[in-house]
Amino acid sequence: MSITSDDVIRTLREVVDEQPDHVYQRPADMDGSEPCLYVHTDETGAQVPGCVVGHVVSRLGVSLSNVADHEGTNASGLLEVLRISVGDDTAEFLDTVQGHQDLGFSWREALMRADEEKAGTEL
Structure with a gap:
């Protein structure tokens, strides 16, 4: 499976648009200390995407069981262990969106803030 930087960014924007x-909330009944989880377990016991990055990688075809093995890893680290080579700019952008989501911002606000920060570094 070949996933490009454009695939990741396009999918991120689709997830946020939907x-x-x-506003991400970590299920109270899930173990661990991470502020967010890539993968949740629904009431039937099935794995489902959790945070925005979990939704992105799942939609790109990555197995949620594989993603769940790497909870606690930041977004760029997750891409690395999943062998999704998208370059530092895209990986850092995903980290930034994830970070804003973890601070309690809506997915739209998290993406908007990441876009603004990226634009500020390109001046």
């Missing part, structure tokens, strides 16, 4: 006002 749920722009979503």
